[in-house]
Amino acid sequence: MATPQYWLIKTEPQTYGIEHLQKDGVTPWSGVRNYQARNFMRDDMHVGDQVLFYHSSCLLPGVYGLATVASSAYADPTQFDESSEYFDARSTPEKPRWHVVDMAFSKDLKHPVLLSAIRAKPALSGMRLLAPGNRLSIMPITKGEYAVVLGLAGERGIVLRDK
Secondary structure, three states, rough: OOOOOOOEEEOOOOOOHHHHHHOOOEEOOOOOOOOOHHHHHHHHOOOOEEEEEEEEOOOOEEEEEEEEEEEOOOOOOHHHHHOOOOOOOOOOOOOOOOOEEEEEEEEEEEOOOOOOHHOOOOOOOOOOOHHOOOOOOOOEOOHHHHHHHHOOOOOOOOOOOOO
């Protein structure tokens, strides 16, 4: 599979929402403890990749902002911190099990694209987000899916990149 240029990341807004990323500017996307999501960060995400920032487990789930991958993958420091809920006793600095990339704030969407709008749009019917049983916190999306979501948000003038 070719490396995706576009991603959707899910987070609970009460834990770390788009407004937190906007305030911080850049943050390590730490604490991911799913191997497939880890592999996406470690193996497939690259600096400059575009990201839909999705709020989940809330009253109105949907895409609330845009981010950019801001670093290559590196060992998640929370796996070594015994006081962290993400501590992993089997992980060592020589053989880390978990990796992160940094996410940089790009834009807060004035008009969030709610899950109901994503489900209602035929052009998004194949989006991995909508697959039954999909609980991944990080997933690749296509350039077309990214463009359709931006259109639903009323965003204009954002350039979609080809690598």
